[in-house]
Each structure stands twice: as C-alpha cells, then as structure tokens.
Amino acid sequence: WLVGATVVMVAVYIWFTRMVTDWRNALRTRMNDLDTGAVAHAVDSLLNFETVKYFGAEEREARRYENAVDAYARAATKSENSLAWLNVGQAFITNLMLGGGMAYVAWGWSRGSFSAGDVVFVSTLLAQLFRPLDLLGMVYRTIRQGAIDMGSMFDLIDTPAEVIDAPGSLPLRVPHGHVRFEGVRFGYDPERTILDRLDLDVPAGTTVAVVGASGAGKSTLARLLYRFYDVGEGRITIDGQDIREVTQASLRGAIGIVPQDTVLFNDTVGYNIAYGREGAGDDEVRRAAEGAAIADFIERQPDGYDTRVGERGLKLSGGEKQRVAIARTLLKNPPILILDEATSALDSRTEADILDTLEQVERGRTTIVVAHRLSTVVAADKIVVLDQGRVAEQGTHAELLRRGGLYAGMWARQAREREEALAAE
Incomplete structure (x- = not known):
C-alpha cells in the first residue's frame, strides 16, 4: 500500500x-x-x-x-x-x-x-x-x-537567410565597372511588381542618373545591386558576372553608397569615417576627410577627429553628416558608386557645395545617381526615366528636353516650383 x-x-x-x-x-x-x-x-x-x-x-x-x-x-x-x-x-x-x-x-x-x-x-x-x-x-x-x-x-x-552565396561562388572581379540590369522583374510583395522587365545599361566610368515619380523603383535599384534582395526574373551583371554567382562580401566591397539619410554611429567622427575600411590609418582618414571637404570643420573642433557625433549623428548638421558619408566612401575607394538622393534633404546652398564635392568623387568611377531634384543630374552622361517599373525614356538632359516627354514635364513642373518658392521669399 x-x-x-x-x-x-x-x-x-x-x-x-x-x-x-x-x-x-x-x-x-x-x-x-x-x-x-x-x-x-x-x-x-x-x-x-x-x-x-x-x-x-x-x-x-x-x-x-x-x-x-x-x-x-x-x-x-x-x-x-x-x-x-x-x-x-x-x-x-x-x-x-x-x-x-x-x-x-x-x-x-x-x-x-x-x-x-x-x-x-x-x-x-x-x-x-x-x-x-x-x-x-x-x-x-x-x-x-x-x-x-x-x-x-x-x-x-x-529563420533561413533570404540571400545566400551560391555554392562555389567566386569573388567579384571589377576590371572596368560595367553594370547591366537585364530583364529584371522584382517586387517586395509578390502581388505588387516594382520593376517590370527592366533593362538598364551603365557603361564603365560613366554617370547614369535614374529619375521618376515616387514609387517608380529608383531606390530599389540600389538595394538589388547591393543584393539585399534577389531579382525575381532576369539578372544583374557587373563586367559580365551575374551578381548571384559571386560572393556577397566581394560584391558589397566593390560598391560605395552615399544615402539620403546618413546614419552615423554614436562614436567619434574619426571612427565613423574609418568605418569605410577596416584597418585604415589616421593619415588615410584625414585624406578622406580632405577629399570630402570636411577636414577643416573637424580640425576646428576642440577634440578634432575624436569629436563625438551623438546618437545617429544628431550633433552634426545635414551637410556635415553627408560629408562624413562621402569621406568614408572615399576611404572605401569602390569602383562603383551609388548616390541615393544624397542631397534631397539639404538646403540649396549646402546641396550645391555637396554636389561640387560629389563631382570630384565620381571621377573615374561608374556612378548611379538616384535623384528627385532634376537640377542635380543635368550633367549626367545619361538620364534614365522610370515609369511603372520600366525605362520610359533615356538620354542626356538636352535630348530629353527636346523630346518633350515625361522628363520634360517633370523639369517644367520643378522649374515652376522653384520660381514660386523664390517669389514667396
């Protein structure tokens, strides 16, 4: 019992x-x-x-x-x-x-x-x-x-990774920097296509601007080129190499970006510039800062390159943050450069100064400029107009104005807005 x-x-x-x-x-x-x-x-x-x-x-x-x-x-x-x-x-x-x-x-x-x-x-x-x-x-x-x-x-x-290196993938080789989007179809949601059989050619060493209405897929191009996502159809190549067949580390190491909203680490300005390339020395960081025209500003600070930038860089102005982003991209020294609406959040004077700096940075690199303000891409070698996920027009600024199409309409509308803003002042 x-x-x-x-x-x-x-x-x-x-x-x-x-x-x-x-x-x-x-x-x-x-x-x-x-x-x-x-x-x-x-x-x-x-x-x-x-x-x-x-x-x-x-x-x-x-x-x-x-x-x-x-x-x-x-x-x-x-x-x-x-x-x-x-x-x-x-x-x-x-x-x-x-x-x-x-x-x-x-x-x-x-x-x-x-x-x-x-x-x-x-x-x-x-x-x-x-x-x-x-x-x-x-x-x-x-x-x-x-x-x-x-x-x-x-x-x-x-959770399985959405993007992985293919078995046997090799490092990307970039002897020239020729970028091509071939028949690319992509959508973040399967029911909503962002890019629809897009064909885009960016010859090596040229500057190609991508413009269009909001939601046309401009910034998506940068995310796809970085391979944050894989295309649904078609392919993206760099010097003939499908980016899905090369290692992600080598792909991202070959591309530099200056985004619209630059996010900085809550550390020193020197650390944020040096983030562009691991192991960079102090002299290299200073040269990058000089190339981005921010060295004088840094050296005027009491702590110099040890000046802390605050949470997300809140202690710096918009223009200063963009120059730090440019400096760390210069330090990375990539053959391919993406400018993703890099000046859209800046005032006209700061924008003009940043554009002068970017013009120096673009030399000798394959550059894709994603822009909303058309005045910032007038000097591009080629301007591509996206509409509903496809290339609607492409050509130089003068050629597109002569055609009187989408680009000409966008240019006229923005010109009127600039005139109204000046009149209001």
Missing part, C-alpha cells in the same frame, strides 16, 4: 509541475513581449525626440511609456505569483506524502506492525525520494523558463 501511494504521489507531483510550468510559460511569454514593447516605446521616443518636441507631446509619450511599463509590471507580478503557486503546490504534495507516510508507519508502530527501525527507514527513504524530485522540478522549470526567454533568439536563428 505504501509503495502504491508513493507512486501515485510522485505521478501527481510530476503532473502538477508540468501543468503549472506550462501556465507559467504563457505568462512569461506575455511578460517578455510587454518588456520588449516598453523598451521599444522608450527607444522610439528618444530617437524621435525632435518630433516629440515639435508637437509638444512629451506628456503624451510619458503616458505611453508609463502604460507600457505598468502592463509589464502587472505581467511580471503574475509571472512571479505563478512561481509562488508552483512552489507552494510542490511543497504541499511533498509534505502530504511525507506526513502521510510517517503517519502510516507511526500507526503501524503503535499497533506493533512496525519496529522503530522501520519508522526510521521509511522516513529516510521518503526524504531521499522527494529531495531529488524537488531538484528535478526546479531544473525542469528553469530549463523551460530559459527556453521561453531565448525563444525569439531561436526563431531568429531558425
């Missing part, structure tokens, strides 16, 4: 531990999600502090964060309470079995069925049985809790 009761109580102990642990896991998963949400609220508000101040929304953001933290605190309390219930339940089952067993043998001893040695033996045996059972229960819930906490990491690890 005692053995049977012990087996039943052990089974009850295991069942209770598993049931309550599963309940705790659900509570802990929600707690982790709310913790992530609270941190995301804080980071989002801090990164966009200027927008918050523009709209006087400090109290609103504080309330959002307070609500998120309160929700997390309530979930954390429930999670801790569930642990208390688990411990209490396990202790109750253990003590019930120990107490029941001791009561049984004590009753038997009083009737003469058990000796004093039997009482000591049974009590010792029950204690030795439940001590490792308690330990196993603790280990089980610790492992399950750890699995929950690391669940997101495991999901990320298990």
